[in-house]
Amino acid sequence: MRGLCVNYGHIEAIRDISFNVEEGTIATLIGANGAGKTTTLKTISGLRKVRAGAIIFDGKDITHMPPYERVLRGISQSPEGRGCFPGMSVRENLDMGAYTRKDRKTPAYQQDLDRVFDLFPRLKEREKQPAGSMSGGEQQMLAIGRALMAKPRLLLLDEPSMGLAPKLIAQIFTIITEINAQGTTVLLVEQNAAQALKRADTAHILETGEVVRSGTGAELAADGSVKAAYLGGDV
Missing domain, CATH: 3.40.50.300 (P-loop containing nucleotide triphosphate hydrolases)
Known part of the structure; x- marks a missing residue:
């Protein structure tokens, strides 16, 4: 800057x-x-x-x-207020973080997803749950995890x-x-x-x-x- x-x-x-x-x-x-x-x-x-x-x-x-x-x-950002997509599942939110990636069907993508789940085991437990139904802390984990999926x-x-x-x-x-x-x-x-x-x-x-x-x-x-x-x- x-x-x-x-x-x-x-x-x-x-x-x-x-x-x-x-x-x-x-x-x-x-x-x-x-x-x-x-x-x-x-x-x-x-x-x-x-x-x-x-x-x-x-x-x-x-x-x-x-x-x-x-x-x-x-450069990737986890915004103030989390900004999760409430009607989408945890997994769908994470996939949105990787929107610009072209390797979604590769082992490298799965490794990055596994990394997020290792950092935030709660997200793995709630992989199919709508983001809007989670607690504030869980949504914050999701926001950071989504940002990480952009590598x-x-x-x-x-x-x-x-x-x-x-x-x-x-x-x-x-x-x-x-x-x-x-x-x-x-x-x-x-x-x-x-x-x-x-x-x-x-x-x-x-x-x-x-x-x-x-x-x-x-x-x-x-x-x-x-x-x-x-x-x-x-x-």
């Missing part, structure tokens, strides 16, 4: 944002509601137009590339712990760490700053559309001002 600026009409949502996500790492964006975190992810995935600046992925400028081409290049090199996660019980939050973050350990780069937007910073290699704080602090997850987690603003004091 190089000097990125994005507007909603005349309102500047993010301004002059610059940061890197290194391959093989977990990076996180934290900040208050309205800081521009979700807009940043939507812009990376191609759902918001760029007013100024550039997005570089694997050495190529993708700033004005259509969203579907970004998926083909290896992303960069996985964008928008508020994966929102609305979940503490036990499920811990489980989701453990799985995110495992996904990264298996070789997928992760850019995470998260209100639960403590969990995000605990797992992030790098972290960036957004305030009113601008990056105001950057560092390692450990550095920001130990910073007194960050603790006071985002972690509820000492943690």
